[in-house]
Amino acid sequence: MRYVASREEMQNIDAYSINNVGIPGIVLMEKAALALEEVFLERIPTDSRVLIVTEKGNNGGDGLALGRLLLEEGYTVDFYEIGVIPHDSDSHQIQKHILEQMEADFLMKFPDEEYDVIVDAIFGVGLKREVAGRHREVIERLNQMEALKVAVDVPSGVDASAGQILGIAFEADITVTFGLPKVGLLLYPGADVSGEVIVKEIGFPNKAVEEIAPQMVSFTTDDLEYLPERKAWTNKGSYGKVLLIAGSKNMAGAALLSGTAAYKSGSGLVRIFSCEENRVILQEKLPEAILTTYDSEEKAWELLPESLSWASVIGIGPGIGQSAFARKLVKQVLTLGKAPLVIDADGLNNLAALLQEDTELRQLFHEYEGGMILTPHLKEMSRLTGEEIAEIRSNLPKAAASTADKGHVIVLKDARTIVSDGSVPSYINMSGNNGMATGGSGDVLTGIICGFLAGGLDILTAARLGVYCHGLAGDAAAKEKGYYSVLAGDLPNYLETILKRKHFPEEI
Numbered sequence: 001m002r003y004v005a006s007r008e009e010m011q012n013i014d015a016y017s018i019n020n021v022g023i024p025g026i027v028l029m030e031k032a033a034l035a036l037e038e039v040f041l042e043r044i045p046t047d048s049r050v051l052i053v054t055e056k057g058n059n060g061g062d063g064l065a066l067g068r069l070l071l072e073e074g075y076t077v078d079f080y081e082i083g084v085i086p087h088d089s090d091s092h093q094i095q096k097h098i099l100e101q102m103e104a105d106f107l108m109k110f111p112d113e114e115y116d117v118i119v120d121a122i123f124g125v126g127l128k129r130e131v132a133g134r135h136r137e138v139i140e141r142l143n144q145m146e147a148l149k150v151a152v153d154v155p156s157g158v159d160a161s162a163g164q165i166l167g168i169a170f171e172a173d174i175t176v177t178f179g180l181p182k183v184g185l186l187l188y189p190g191a192d193v194s195g196e197v198i199v200k201e202i203g204f205p206n207k208a209v210e211e212i213a214p215q216m217v218s219f220t221t222d223d224l225e226y227l228p229e230r231k232a233w234t235n236k237g238s239y240g241k242v243l244l245i246a247g248s249k250n251m252a253g254a255a256l257l258s259g260t261a262a263y264k265s266g267s268g269l270v271r272i273f274s275c276e277e278n279r280v281i282l283q284e285k286l287p288e289a290i291l292t293t294y295d296s297e298e299k300a301w302e303l304l305p306e307s308l309s310w311a312s313v314i315g316i317g318p319g320i321g322q323s324a325f326a327r328k329l330v331k332q333v334l335t336l337g338k339a340p341l342v343i344d345a346d347g348l349n350n351l352a353a354l355l356q357e358d359t360e361l362r363q364l365f366h367e368y369e370g371g372m373i374l375t376p377h378l379k380e381m382s383r384l385t386g387e388e389i390a391e392i393r394s395n396l397p398k399a400a401a402s403t404a405d406k407g408h409v410i411v412l413k414d415a416r417t418i419v420s421d422g423s424v425p426s427y428i429n430m431s432g433n434n435g436m437a438t439g440g441s442g443d444v445l446t447g448i449i450c451g452f453l454a455g456g457l458d459i460l461t462a463a464r465l466g467v468y469c470h471g472l473a474g475d476a477a478a479k480e481k482g483y484y485s486v487l488a489g490d491l492p493n494y495l496e497t498i499l500k501r502k503h504f505p506e507e508i
């Protein structure tokens with residue numbers, strides 16, 4: 001698990017490292033420059049022409065130090081300092097002085113030449129208001145130039161805390177960021193202009209990071225260690241019984257996808273509760289599943305209580321539709337269910353309607369004892385909370401945390417999914433890609449989370465790890481099939497290669 005920092009948190013980590021631990025700022029700056037140099041040497045030929053654009057803060061200082069190292073390696077380097085900020089930082093002054101001693105040239109005006117690489121060292125985490133005037137003009141021109149664009153720490157113009165664009169932003173192909181990823185590089189639209197984000201260690205001591213304890217975390221592949229344990233002397237009963245209330249007439253696929261994903265993520269037994277019309281296809285495509293099907297509403301109400309009491313995990317929603325019957329299904333589950341519960345898709349739409357119209361249901365919802373995970377995308381979240389989508393999008397972590405406050409885990413699904421139980425830190429997911437924006441992908445996520453719950457994970461870990469592994473499966477799928485052609489049905493297969501890493505890391 002690693003922290004993801006906001007602007008203030010990163011500034012506090014900087015300050016703590018320098019003032020309390022005693023690491024001189026210039027040392028951190030030199031390490032930042034070395035980290036940038038490393039990326040250059042790995043990816044960019046030394047006969048390249050590089051333009052480094054700076055301002056007088058520490059981000060600019062990083063750029064100057066990088067330029068010096070690149071000159072030593074044989075790159076051709078031009079420096080252009082905007083120089084509108086009235087005072088330069090101490091470390092910037094030192095870097096400038098060194099370059100002057102080395103007789104490096106500073107361009108007096110914005111260059112007309114062509115470059116292979118442009119480095120943006122104008123603003124980093126110090127940016128706090130709209131970019132205007134000369135800064136805006138320069139960033140506009142840089143964005144029009146053809147070159148590989150490298151941002152130092154944060155693309156200038158991106159609010160490092162929320163990912164908003166403050167007027168205009170440098171459009172980077174690569175952002176080399178120091179110490180910790182910044183929230184603004186991961187949330188959109190900031191993520192769009194950050195390109196590939198490379199996180200480089202530059203020597204912020206753990207003590208400084210622990211002391212500040214940022215309010216967001218993310219997973220890396222090391223966190224696959226949290227996957228449910230599997231012991232030698234076990235049987236199918238050891239890995240839980242998942243009941244999926246899914247599918248309706250013409251919607252067998254949703255049940256199939258979530259059921260397959262639940263099995264592929266380790267569930268001992270999966271039972272699908274669906275309509276009779278789906279029996280044949282489910283039996284053919286997922287013969288491992290136990291089927292409980294109904295051919296009338298009366299039959300459904302007769303079968304449901306036994307299914308609910310059988311289950312150690314319940315998932316409801318994929319493909320159930322929004323009929324009065326489906327709404328009653330949700331209500332019955334909240335009334336009779338005792339196990340950890342995942343509510344997704346139409347389960348959430350029905351829940352939103354019930355919460356508005358049914359006081360008794362509101363109480364059941366708030367008092368549900370088994371633990372509950374809700375997995376809304378932005379539209380479903382808007383229905384649940386009554387907030388506008390734009391408002392939710394403007395601060396996804398806040399939207400998730402304030403809804404989760406009511407005692408549930410919220411998985412707020414977007415290009416960067418947030419998972420929160422209302423406490424800090426909340427989780428921001430870094431895996432996954434646009435190839436997963438395809439029908440049925442959410443059904444697979446529901447199945448994975450149910451599978452992890454069945455394996456014994458608590459609701460928060462199951463939700464975080466479910467989202468992370470779902471994204472990794474999507475990344476593996478996109479790598480082979482391309483972003484256009486990933487199907488939700490591919491995801492459970494690629495999930496195999498991800499989960500396998502826990503026990504066979506050497507084979508990956």
Ligand SMILES: NC(=O)C1=CN([C@@H]2O[C@H](COP(=O)(O)OP(=O)(O)OC[C@H]3O[C@@H](n4cnc5c(N)ncnc54)[C@H](O)[C@@H]3O)[C@@H](O)[C@H]2O)[C@@H](O)CC1
Pocket residue numbers: 014015018025026028029030032055056057058059060062085089122123124125126127128129130131132135152153154178
């Ligand atoms: N503090 C440290 O010792 C370290 C800082 N590092 C680098 O320094 C950066 C932070 O440096 P700074 O805090 O000096 O700030 P920046 O270099 O990010 O920004 C420079 C200054 O611009 C001004 N400013 C902010 N918004 C503006 C706007 N819209 N228009 C015009 N001026 C504006 C502010 O006064 C700010 O201090 C990091 O992102 C990182 O790149 C690294 O060298 C590691 C060590």
Ligand SMILES: [K+]
Pocket residue numbers: 059120121122123124151152153154155156
């Ligand atoms: K920058």
